[in-house]
Amino acid sequence: MTIPVAIGVGGVALLHLYIMYFEMFAWETRGKKVFKSIPEDLFPKTKTLAANQGLYNGFLAAGLIWSFFISNREWQDNVALFFLSCVAVAGIYGALTASRRIFFVQALPALLTILLIAVTRVI
16 A cells, blocks of 8 residues: 555545444534534434444444455455445535535545556556
């Protein structure tokens, strides 16, 4: 994995660890600051739902982190591409259904990292 790709994969993984944290453990505090469009009275009612979403974000981060421990370059790229693609699809879906901001925060970094992997495979 090249340094730019590692930075991209690591950055997306860290972002999803952060999302996991506030959805699972800080939904009623940090979540209110992140999701300002949700009425405040809904945060306690949706705490379990948010924790479930956070768990999935943790799985995405785990898959990206796993790619750092794969010694075969082709498989390392393939695993990273799979999880980055999952992040990109989730980000695009979120942008279409919830907030356009999700595209820029979630999908765009994943798509740029996918592009970096594609470019480094050609070189």
